[in-house]
Amino acid sequence: MDFNGCKDFLMETAKTLLAADSPSGFTQNAVAAAERIAGALGYATRRTNKGGLVIEVPGREHTKRIGLCAHVDTLGLMCRAITDKGELMITRIGGLPTLDGEYCKIYTRDGRVYTGTVLSLSPAAHVFDDVLTRPRDEQNMAVRIDEKVQNAEEVRALGIEVGDYICFDPKTTVTQSGFLKSRFIDDKGSAACLLALLKLMRDAGTAPRYDTEIHFTVYEEVGHGGATIPGDLDELLAVDMGCVGSDLTCTEYQVSICAKDSSGPYDYDMVSRLVALAKERGLDYAVDVYPHYSSDVSVTWRAGSDAKAALIGPGVHASHGMERTHWDGMRNTIALAAAYLECE
Template structure:
């Protein structure tokens, strides 16, 4: 019996999801400064009674035991976010910065932030080089956009490089921009770093539902939290050989030309790393339809996830990508409660479903039990033979000669 198909089985503790999301957003975690958010998330797993392990650098691999250990599956989200780093201490008492991860400086302009020094924290603001209209007039509207055209004004009495040094600021200090979360009564959620803390909250909420309702899992499930997705490596670590399927949870882009909605989960068919696994992707689509989960299919041209990192690292696993629909990724992001609920429900449905192929418990095997995409009877065959171009027929004399040789 597949328990989640029972009425109301996919109901989730949304208050827990929202609380977890707000607490995650309150913890700065640009790539390379993730210890605090790892400790928080590990505590969340401990409170649910879910065992976990932590890698040397901080990726978390938890375990939900199934009736069978193989073929195991992983569900992955990332704890790291975008951010910045001090590139130089400027002669005017301000900071030149470079981004951590890939995002535009136009979304940093005007933002409040925290600089993490070797000995403490300093607050500041990211501003264009020409900010005051009273001093620069129309030049504030015509100056270029880019990281070389912004600087950080620190909240210190610093008017030169020496004052910055005396305050303990250094090249290489991490910078975290304020998330500015806001949750509306109608369900809209605005904040930086919903990518990917909203998906982390959804994954933890799905784990809570599995625990609270005592759902039986067919195979072992490993919730996996990575810490370097925003710089491309992500799930290249923390996987192990037993994992045959991996579903990444991440932000999905609602924008002109896309099929994603802020009120649904998205099942991504392809991103810039190529198509996702046919069978795993279609399994997720079938689960969403069977369970009545709001979902869309989409393709993203300028996007990669933990799944790409895992495959590029040499892991022979089936991968898929599902996400929460959101607007303005890597900027002031916005999603809706509907998308987070749908994503959480789809994760529960996936965790409690049968694996794509039992054969996948072995890394190598025969054709027995191998999957099938197109059955011969389903293929379209022309009713009459297609004509063969004369150029393909060759010289009859030469053909006879060739046949005699054999």
């Protein structure tokens, strides 16, 4: 397979997925985008009842069922109250760091979309003594709507209500030096890797060794995305971001192989096999332990799955913030997933 030849497709796919706002529970646009891409490549797809996407990839042999998964839901906000001044108080969806100054969109239940900015309630250095010290949390931040509103009644006249989703501008950029910079590379970068692998298989006229299902889950960031992945798979490989920093060895240029995260160890035999494959193929990889991390695998296991399971993914810097990865890390991830599926 010509892994280098999929770079343009990979980056364009990543940009398409990243442009589709999709906080957990509001993922229909990202799922539809992935569905269109997979369908255009000739693969059969189906939706789960919870809104996830499954791509069916028949294997050359039918003695095992393999699953790969990535999630297309992201972090986000929801309106929890409307103030007398016409601001939107917020509640977080997923584990978000500070959001001060982020541009956003507000989606109403009747299909209208407005823009705004997430700001501290002490936003001006010329006005507030505590502009630098006021906490940046849900009690001290709000959304300033880009409409002429001065009270709650005028906000509600726009159709905005409690429970409406608030989505951030991901600020996606691909640099000449090969970096992908954006919010929500976790995990749309990995979803793009899996779609690029599908394209490579199609172009090469090959298939995985065993019958394979690719699951794009939609509730991972809130803890139950993998609960709908079938429990009778023989193996499950989660493709999610690799962590960069602290005492970890992974970089943005490598594929991460996770030996253990906060939920416990991954399957020893699968992890060992992935390490051996990375060595055999000359891939740039790292094996790490992630103390503040869990994946769809842990949820699948808690739901009763008997599948062996492991986790790989491209190294991502500044996770859950302004993230960045590199083409090298994504290419190594695609190549390791291909080697695991024995589709070359």
